[in-house]
Amino acid sequence: MTHRVFNFNAGPAALPIEVLKQAQAEFLNYQETGMSILETSHRSKAYEAVNREAEATLKELLGLGDNYRVLFLQGGASTQFAMIPMNFLPQGRTADYILTGAWSEKALKEAKLFGNTHIAATTGEDNYKRIPKIGEIQLSENPAYVHITSNNTIFGTQWQDFPSFGQAPLIADMSSDILNKPFDAEKFSLIYAGAQKNLGPSGVTVVIARKELLENNPKDIPTMMRYETHAKNDSLYNTPPAFSVYILNLVLQWLKGQGGLAAIEKRNVEKASLIYNAIDQSGGYYRGHAQKDSRSLMNITFRLPSEELEKTFASQAEKAGLIGLKGHRSVGGLRASIYNAMTVEGCRALEQFMLNFQQKNG
CATH class of the missing domain: 3.40.640.10 (Type I PLP-dependent aspartate aminotransferase-like (Major domain))
Known part of the structure; x- marks a missing residue:
């Protein structure tokens, strides 16, 4: 490997x-x-x-x-x-x-x-x-x-x-x-x-x-x-x-x-918070689809100012080793699925990529 x-x-x-x-x-x-x-x-x-x-x-x-x-x-x-x-x-x-x-x-x-x-x-x-x-x-x-x-x-x-x-x-x-x-x-x-x-x-x-x-x-x-x-x-x-x-x-x-469901929830909350914080602190550059009181710990959906930027985001993310970020074909946009097996390290990498992408393209 x-x-x-x-x-x-x-x-x-x-x-x-x-x-x-x-x-x-x-x-x-x-x-x-x-x-x-x-x-x-x-x-x-x-x-x-x-x-x-x-x-x-x-x-x-x-x-x-x-x-x-x-x-x-x-x-x-x-x-x-x-x-x-x-x-x-x-x-x-x-x-x-x-x-x-x-x-x-x-x-x-x-x-x-x-x-x-x-x-x-x-x-x-x-x-x-x-x-x-x-x-x-x-x-x-x-x-x-x-x-x-x-x-x-x-x-x-x-x-x-x-x-x-x-x-x-x-x-x-x-x-x-x-x-x-x-x-x-x-x-x-x-x-x-x-x-x-x-x-x-x-x-x-x-x-x-x-x-x-x-x-x-x-x-x-x-x-x-x-x-x-x-x-x-x-x-x-x-x-x-x-x-x-x-x-x-x-x-x-x-x-x-891992410690069962209580332990995995704690890790899942930490993972999701990294990405949701990048959305919430972007000044509207990233726009989450779900209302805050209904947000998923598993699938984080968001949009950028334009579809062209979304395509660029997904393409550059893939080159950086962040795979599968295109939204569902029926709605478009972007989606990060962070199921139990996704690591905190992976979510931190995505958070940093989002911050860098906004800085370069915002």
Whole structure:
């Protein structure tokens, strides 16, 4: 290894260097099996141990007990957009969606294919610059579930505190901020997350759910789309994305070694503050998209005085080893994704680049 860049891509995202080194060391001969984990049967004791440890560690980090299960599925969060209403939206009931960005819109679009839906709140009229206030949320009568997206990669907003809605099950897409800080996971009936932003590599999707949700799912939907299929078989009904789960497990062990979620939150706040301070102290040269009370710790979105300057910024940053700073193609601008694996050093490098760029081009 001669050179590593600072990877600010929104996903697939940076992985901890310690995890990559461990995977490299074990790549040819995992646990003295004489073969790579890539070659190991998912029915073997070696892989089943990885699968069990990943579930147990994730529940430990979230403070969850035996009334929750963790599933390792495929198809990304986008498949969950459909699986959730297929399993939990019966005929005659309504599913409520709170819209805070493009991904919550996509989730709603899929749910509409399977049953009645209701938009309980949206900040689309504000170009998704903020998270709705609790008083703005108007639920339907006795919703089957309420769906939120905890963090919005495109617009750079994040729920600072999660709502509760009494008996209505709360479901969250946490693909881009899961495990970024402590939170009360028991508020949620189901959490799902594509791994490729904050948990590991692409290929595996994590579903964390109350056990009762994973039983007696409708029998008139395909076997692979029923959560109980995967729960009864410990995520081994079909061949799982074994290597992705293996790396995810290493990331979870790394998180434990960092001191858990309280310690990682402290580091994430320090990282984000470096970049937000560069924006706030620029005299308007850098303009953050998100309102301050809705700012994300994971995705920092901002604009410059012109699109031409934004292109120059991204190009020069890449030459300086700061990769992946272009905003999402749908909104433009710039975006720094600073997931758990991004280092403080990387954020300091970006802060200094921003200061220097403004001095030369402001």
